[in-house]
Amino acid sequence: MKKFVVLSIALIMIATLLMVPGVQTSAETSYTALAEPDDDWLHVEGTDIVDKYGNKVWITGANWFGFNCRERMLLDSYHSDIIADIEMVADKGINVVRMPIATDLLYAWSRGEYPPSTDTSFNNPALAGLNSYELFNFMLENFKRVGIKVILDVHSAQTDNQGHTYPLWYNGTITEEIFKKAWVWVAEHYKNDDTIIGFDLKNEPHTNTGNVKIKAESAIWDDSNHPNNWKRVAQETALAILEVHPNVLIFVEGIEMYPKDGIWDDETFDTSPWTGNNDYYGNWWGGNLRGVKDYPINLGKYQSQLVYSPHDYGPLVYEQEWFKGDFITANDEEAKRILYEECWRDNWAFIMEDGISPLLIGEWGGLTEGGDKLLDLNLKYLRSMRDYILENKFKLHHTFWCINIDSADTGGLFTRDEGTPFPGGRDLKWNDNKYDNYLYPVLWKTDDGKFIGLDHKIPLGKNGISISELSDNPTSKPTTKPTPIPTPTAVSPTPSKGAVMYGDINRDGKVTSTDITVLRRYLMGTITDIDREAADVNLSGTVTSTDLTILKRYVIRIITELPLK
Known part of the structure; x- marks a missing residue:
């Protein structure tokens, strides 16, 4: 059955390249032949991520969700030609796509079960009849074709559009054992295809909702065998993955709350500003990596594959305390200092500053248009994060949230409002304001503005180059050598x-x-x-x-x- 599916996919890929509008097959196309399967693996040296030849790289990407949802597809297929979308993303210089997916879908694939995806063949004839597994591989082949790499992110235990709100990696029939098995299957299955360069083990482990936090329902970080100890589960899962796939990068996110004394001795605790006792540090879901100081992830001989990965947002996602007070009237430089001192430094920036690991900001971004009263503060936040990323180039990598038009609290790089139409986009436009002012400045580029991909053979889109081209470019060489x-x-x-x-x-x-x-x-x-x-x-x-x-x-x-x- 599995051999038949693989053969079917191969035939579908060939047919698609011949029939899909916008996919050229002539020698004149700017998209060259598919990449070599095994030459683009990355690893960590100090606080740098480097390629197999020791050249520093900069992961500057964006998130594209949908395989974590009930539809089991990139949701923009509803609105457009998804092949044209992928080409647009590559042409805009996004060298990595972080792709959310659900554990139950991966586990089904591992057992030879292939749940259907929503039919969007009215916009994408080439997708007609593809199940979720075939569709996922179809997307990988098209990312490969345009020089984009992928970080696979388990966003939730179950395929559910709100599944990310559940705080833990296990839920219902998805146990810790199944979570690990699903990841090991993915590692084994894709270990010879370096289109997927990294695994983000679990999106945003956090606490239960409400002011009263319950340890039994929340992610913690310590050296215990507690079932909710994310540090333990992440470390064990990473080691199991790396035993079968030692070349893949492992991204480990933080949690939400961390005890000020580093000891998880409360079965419940109150975080209310009125009734609580203020003995826990809070942050964004997945954004609290304070525990790394006390209990760092230890991967032994595989330590060079580990990257810590916090998330961070602005006040339009949630009005955290650091967006109040002096931040409101601060200029951009002062606003950045406030964010650094009140949030970034102690929650995660210390990891790169102390030489522990590079960092990947797995999610940042937000609304850039509209009439919300907090919009100006949100734009100030985005400028601050943009500038901080640029100041820490090569140590601080990032994947912007998000490409999709479907994210209600952040908006996307695709829009229906002010923007530039593109061939195949149909009712989608490219959000020039968001891209030009916040993402473009922190994309990896040469001095003359060419986007730099992470593939050694395939240039990144029509406007980019491959790493091998960069290596032979004297003007860029100093920025790519340790x-x-x-x-x-x-x-x-x-x-x-x-x-x-x-x-x-x-x-x-x-x-x-x-x-x-x-x-x-x-x-x-x-x-x-x-x-x-x-x-x-x-x-x-x-x-x-x-x-x-x-x-x-x-x-x-x-x-x-x-x-x-």
Whole structure:
């Protein structure tokens, strides 16, 4: 049954590329052949996320929901040609899409059950008859085609448009065991396809509603075996995933409340400003990572795959205390300082500042138009977060909420109001105000404005480049290396073994940073003609990324002899 489904999907993909309007198949298309399946995995070095060659990357994306909902699809298919939408998103420079999904849907797929998706073939003929599994893979193939990567996010236990409001990762028939099994199945199933570069284990663990919080109904963070200990469950789930898929990034969100003494010894506690005892720190759902100081996630040999991921919003989502008082009259710089000191620093910014991990702001954003009395404060918040992200480029990654037109309390990059129509959008427009002023400034771009994707082969949309193109771009190179490489200067070659000049990979009689570039391109598969014997600078018998690291160290004079014995 599974083999049949995979074959069906492959045939559907081929047919779709031939029949869908807007999908070109000629040699002139700006969308090249599909990416290599296994060359774009990322990992963490200090507070940077880097590619397999050690180049720093910046994840600058947006959220696109629907597979977590009853419809089991990207909801904008209702309104438009979804292929045109995906191409528009790539052309606008969004290099990652965070895709919410539900545990029960993943678990069904793992058992060979494929619940239907809502039929939107009236706008998308190519989607006619596809079940949820086929449709999901169809979306992955189209993201791959335009150079977009995916972070898969378990948004809720059950496919429900309001499922994210439930505070925990288990609910009803979805147990902790099923939660873990579903994730391990996903890891095994997609471990050879680097379109999905990361897993966000659970969206926004939080407490029960109301002022009186009940520990038995709320996510906590400590070193206990409590069933609601999110730190324990996240760590155990991550380790189980990484045993079968050691290349994937693991994103762990925070919780909502954290005890000021770090000890969860209350079965209930009152957070009311009038009747409560004020002994817990509160924050956004998923935004409280204070527990990392006391109880950090420990993935052992897989620690380099861990990224912490808070969420943060403005006053139009909820008027938190830090949006009151001095924030109201503060200028932008002062507003940013208030947010940092009253919320960001102690809830999550310390994680990157203390060198623990890079961060991904998994959700931020909000309404940018309308007549709400808090709109001006919301725009001030958005400017503050935008500027803070930019100030912490490469340490602070983000996925904006959201692309969809369907988010009531934030709006989306798609709109029906003021904006720019686009081919295939039908009744959707692109929200220029939201994009130009808040998202565009914090997208990864070259100095001349080209968007930078995370694929080594496929450029990001019509207006972008791939990482491999960036690596060969002298003006951009310093921003993508953990260690800057100086202007090429000849290094006196050390005594060679026989007639081999180790490090002289391009055979020009010198060992320079040009050889570094040549070796990098060889490892990425973009060239094949090098002196392989000279490239094997550690005498291992093969040419690998280890040789690239050694050559870098030699050229910048950290080591003085080649080969490295």
